[in-house]
Amino acid sequence: MAWLDTIVQGILLGGLYALFATGLSLTFGVMRLVNLAHGDFSILAAFIAVVAVQTLGLNPLLALALVVPVMAAVGYGLQRLVLNRLLGRGILPAVLVTFGLSIVIQNGLLEAFSADSRRLNPGGIETASLPLGGGLAVGWFPLLTFAVAVLLLVGLQILIGRSAVGRAFRATSDDGGTAALMGIDNDRLYALAMALSLAVVAIAGIFLGIRTTFTFSSGPDRLLFAFEAVIIGGLGSLWGTLVGGVILGVAQTTGARVSPGWGVLTGHLVFLAVLLLRPSGLFAKSRRVD
Amino acid sequence: MTLAVERTTRASRFGAGAAVLLVAGLVALPWTGDAGLMRVVIEFIALLVLAQMWNLLAGYAGLVSIGQQAYLGLGGYALIVLADDLGVNPFLAVPLAGLVAAGLALPTAALVFRFRDAYFAVGTWAVAEVYRLLIANTGALGRGTGRTLKAVFPLARETREQVTYAIAVVVGVAAIVAVYLYLRSRLGLGLMAVRDSESASESLGVDVFRTKLAVYLLAAFGTGTTGALIYLNLLRISPDAAFSINWTAYTIFIVVIGGIGTLEGPIVGTVVFFLLRELLADHGSWYMILLGALAVLAMMRYPQGLWGLVAERWDLRFFPVQRRVRLDEPPPA
């Protein structure tokens, strides 16, 4: 029974990881960009929520309404003003610039908020649990997180599969040059993708901040887990990202159960195993292996 | 009109002279007894070698790794294990630790070389984290608290400091000479061809995979040796410190600001790094923020870095790694 509980918790944790991974998957799919500051942006969002809670007295979940648009705007601006200028110059500039941004954000947060660990408190929901019978109970909040992740993925899937913008995303991801000939404005499209990415990762950051404590340096680990979830699930598949997140979550909770220090490590080892055995991930579209 | 291919320039002859003077100065330093300055030099050399190694990987081989801290940490821990547990002379253990790091780089490469570009970068970082966590969970290696290098305790402090300094100078000079010779050689030419175009160089018979692997192993050796040197100096190692991504942050900023893809760039960058650190010593993390912002600016506007700007303006090459074509007028008939 305790094992079942561990697995369920791992699955739900996977929902959170999927939230982190989705944005990464999106920007890589559309513009081959890996934003190394991705995790740090989620922590930035969490800190903005901290400020909103402190100054406006908002419930953190309500603060989402403020933080998500702000982060979306940050993403749009970042892509249009900074990152769009780097595309087409090879991978080095984008990797290094986003890495530099990561360090700047972390140190900026350290200066502004000190090294104290923080937590967002939504007033009790995060500790409430839902009994499932047979002595098994799941926390309301992890369940909510998972539900939000699924909802967002459904929404994104509809956006990408059925809308003109979604077609533009896919066309640009296939062949940016020809997409431009159709009149698709790559500059704006990439900015939109980054805005979406940061909006989702902002949600992830706030949910993380409710679930656990965080500090200025919590960002890089989020990026790593997001990256691992994407790779395990396979590039190019949004649902694969969810599965990847779940597998990573279960690996971590299972490992932690065996020995507390082994949680994260087990996740890394599973990731490396997938990399060895199926480098393109479990659900990759066979077209793209990178 | 005849063509001559030459390598040395006036600047490089000057550079060679300056280098000899500099090394002579370094060798003479211990006689001044300034232990503080010696420590700064050791730190400078350590960062410089790390930067040269990363530059070799990213600037010449096109391998952008953000996981080199793995080899730094492995080198440091290898030093402790070799010297304390296996009774090897701690000073001899420094290059041996480098070999250990290079040895572990081989299976690591088998894994991370499956990735390309940005995913290679994150993959190398994931591997570094694995090493960190494995060591942090190993009792014999001190778990999270780490270990102290005990093998040097019997030595007088002054002796230890001087020998550490000597090793640092040797490592520094050897690293730069080695990279310089490598780039000047046929292997180096192949490497630069790979950097410029993998497919073209492959069609000319350059074994791209072997070339990249060789560079990766070489960089791991250099980084591991430097890691051992760092902890020979600091005496205390812990997983969070040794495998910290800050090492990579420093080296990347140094190389980007100084000038990627040149030998002189990392030297310039390391100087800038130390200057900034001294200037902003009392302002905590602002110095990292400034460094990061400068690196972002450099990458966006001045990708050739500080040295690149200078070199382009005045056509300077202290380390003549390229070949130049010289057109000679035929002698008058």
Added chain:
Amino acid sequence: MTLLRVRELSAFYGDFQALFGISLDVAEGETVAVIGANGAGKTTFLRALAGALPVPESAVAFDGRPVGGRPSPALVDLGLVLVPEGRKIFPSLSVRENLLVGAYRARPGPWTIERVYRLFPILGERREQPGTNLSGGEQQMLAIGRGLMANPRLLLVDEISLGLAPLVVKNLYRALEAVKAEGTTLLVVEQDVSQVLAVAQRVYCFRKGAVALEGAPARLTRERISAAYFGT
């Protein structure tokens, strides 16, 4: 009325000059052909017109307005549309979605997806299949259909016969006749000289990035064309 006026258009790929002072006119409703050997600059020319290459503003005038250097979205809005060389069908999109992308700028006009299905019935039959599942000739139909979805005033067509069987090419040109009948102006680039001379009112022959010959097909002899084409 002159729809497209090109004057002294030169184009570069970095330091390499691909076009040397091209001057060319296309009247509204005309079908003009550009022929020439491989590497003569024909595709570069079309791409320059479509906004894929940097071009001085005055070098290209569309409907009387200087449009050189404008980005592709602006050109598509004006009705200047390119059917690119090599089809360039989007593999992640179905046939239907490929066509819809063509209508991204939502230019008003007679062409709807239903009309495209009527022009090329096979596309209607295969509408939900991935675009690249189609045969070469079918993909070319899809590429043309995609261009039509933008309701072009001037349709630039790049080498539709490339790699296709003669019968398929014949069918494609018959479809182009239907497009012509709509009043659309066509600028067709081809290596297959005979096919295109039959549909064009005027032809330009490019060689090494410059115009080597110009005139109505009826008035040009095989020898003159051959000489301009090959440079003998």
